[in-house]
Amino acid sequence: MATSQGGSALFYVSLVASLAALACLPAPPDGSLGGYKTLAACLAVTLVAVLASQAAHHFASGSGSEFERAGRLVLGMLVCLAALRRLDPRDLRYPLLGFALAGWVASVTVAKLAWATGGRPETEEYNAVGYGNLLLLFGVLVVFSLGWRLTRHSRTEAAVKIVTAVAAFYGFVLTQTRTGWMAVPVFILIGVALFAHKAGRRKAIAACFIALALAAAVGASSSALRQRVELGVTELHKCEIAPLTDSSMCIRLQLWGAAWRMFTEQPLFGIGGGKPFVARLQAEEGRGVSTYVAQNFGEAHSDPLYTLATTGILGGIGLLLAYFAPAWIFLKRLIRNGIPQEYRVAAAMGLAFCLGFAIFGLTELMFRGMRTVSFYAVSVAWLLAASHSATVHYGQPHGRST
Template sequence: MLPFLDTAIIAIVALVPLLAITVGGGSAIFYLLLLACLAACCLREGGWRASVHSLRPYRGVVAALFVMLGAIVISQIAHGNVHGPSIERGARVSVAFPIFLAAMLGIDRRHLQQALWGVVLAGLTAAAIVFWLALPAFVRPDTPQHNAVTYGNLMLLFLVLAAYGTGWHLTAGRRLESGFKIAAAAVVFAAFILTQTRTGWMAIPLFVVVGLWLFAKVKHPGKMFAALGVACALLVALGSTNEALRARVAQGIQEAEACQGAGATADTSVCIRLQLWRASRQIIEEHPLFGLGNTQRFIPELEARVATGVVSPFVSQNFGEPHNDMLNMLTSYGVLGGVALILLYGAPAVVFFRRLGASHPREVRVAAAMGLALTLGFAVFGLTELMFRTMKTLGLYVILAAWLLALSDGGAAAPPRARAPR
């Protein structure tokens, strides 16, 4: 029974990125994986006690992620209301994460690595959709499941994981496998450019630094900055070949400059974000400790600020969130919510950072580099976009974080055995 569950867990983890970016079904696949992981934790040798014991090195991470549920519950108690979706979000982070991690720690790493093919397939599928929607006129695609910004950010993350994944050998044909992963990353990057997403480009220097640390082992600060400068110059040159992207960058600069004084409530892409951020700052100043209690109360707060000229009527009627993950947590759940988000990024990132050191085996370092790309990438993406807008992106983050923590674990990767019947 246990080998079947392990295989099922690996298959589901591989499916999660594909479903998250194409047809949806995020909640169903999330809870299916949760059920499989619960069963695996109970059936392995030693039962659930052994699973709990395997989490001892991760007590700090588990405790840090439990702050998310605590922040939400405390905020709702303070306001005397119960918002089910908010509690579910907190439970996905605080309760489901340790169950995912405990189950995956008991799976042979060589087998668990195979889930990377799901990430590669998700990237290629998303790229095919973008090419279909954008070509031949090179229009900005109206992507499914997510807006173009979130879609482009996830595509960029998937291609980075595929590129780092050349450090793993998952098949007998090593050269062919590496070539395929590099080609897949190149195809997805071309599609990413077509999404005309400005947010994703801010994270690329970070991904380049992590990649240099992983593959080139460049540690001297001078050499690192020089290599980073060259890489960024090449990326800028490549991005500038897309006329529509160049136009969007120039347009963004113009909109930011115009969003002042009489133009402070202009309904342009950049100015809309600035209006949402100004309103969020006011809400945080008025409700610093516990926020509003849930995400739904942000909408009436926006509507109340139309009369004072903070936001335009268009923004109050069409936008129900701050377009920033940190501001969303602070306005919804107060200062503890902001701390919870920092810990959601930072606690796993610290573990990944330590495991990226040269003293660890290559396979561990590859997983650690992927984990840094995931955690810090989402942190950068969340500066100008609400990456955790939906349950499926939050679930995707939690599942991938647990998967990469298990893969970067330096312990033995021997496959677990089922308990002998009594």
């Protein structure tokens, strides 16, 4: 959130560190990847889809980055998960500090930009939508971490976490990101399931409505956000009359339509990622897309549509599995009876992470860069490991790590 440099290097450092942990630390009783064979098979679909697409196009598309992106997703999640499974579950709570720090860095960044320009903050690390979405997710994780105790000073720790979450949410509002709000009700439902599971159905439903009302009130209090919502509605009406208008909503509709047409033309293997997508988009200049869109966009502003267009139906299935295969694991751990709260916290975080990316990706290419794919894979691996004892040890660690 502070720089666009170094993300790939850190990912490979994480892989090397994970391999070292696998070589040096003892395996848990049920194996490093015990119970995750189905997940591994689901993740492998993405790799198979990319290979099939490249083979169908005789490996001439030059989309090696697409293969690396899929490889990072699979290796990052499985190798890091296997390594983290060898650590003490109590130690796996502390990466949360990095998310809290990132929330403060991002909040200060967007606040300075917003105050300096008087308008929407445009960050260098991501576009405003991606930056705001990640900032919202960090705030949610910090809220859920109220179920973890990291220090001996529980009240002070809780207060710091609440202030951090408020700062992150404030930063998210400043980004004026409209699509991130689609995930807010989902995050609230997960939070209610985490904290109100013993309060009874009526209290849980009441807490959900109160949280939704508070979120709506905060959003409505931002005049800039209200104006962007109103602008979006106005732009949608204009798109019906002049579809090639270069406005935020019309550009998205143009890109989504172009990506869907690419998919329908080659539904089995797609057209190939990278240069083939750009060339195909430019070929629609003046017809399906405007000159500005044809010359300045090389993606579809949607993870599912871009994946379908570039790797076909198998790629689309692979992307859904990358979201929902781990999400299903987290959901089962969250709602299972008799699970210690610390493992349910990790499960709630993981479920929010997977569903958040799935929702964000509908209208934004969250997997635009390698580092975001790597970040998703490693973070999901961390939360799978942190919640693993919910299904095996029921809170009994297998030994301290060094």
